[in-house]
Amino acid sequence: MKVEIKDNKLYIEIDLQTPTPSTSGKTLVVASTRGNTVTAAMIDGKPVTIGLNAYIKP
Numbered sequence: 001m002k003v004e005i006k007d008n009k010l011y012i013e014i015d016l017q018t019p020t021p022s023t024s025g026k027t028l029v030v031a032s033t034r035g036n037t038v039t040a041a042m043i044d045g046k047p048v049t050i051g052l053n054a055y056i057k058p
Contacts, residue, residue: 003040
C-alpha cells in the first residue's frame with residue numbers, strides 16, 4: 001500500500017486481488033490492509049493509521 005498526503009488530501013494506492021470470500025462469506029474482498037496499518041504519512045508529526053477493506057457483493 002502506498003499512502004501520500006498532497007494538497008490536504010490523503011491518497012491511498014493498494015493492489016487489487018482476485019475476489020476472495022470474506023470471513024462472513026457475505027462479500028468478496030478485492031483489496032484489504034488486513035487490519036490497521038501504520039503508514040509513513042504524517043499529520044502533526046504523527047503517523048496516519050489506515051484500516052481498509054474494499055469489497056463487492058456477489
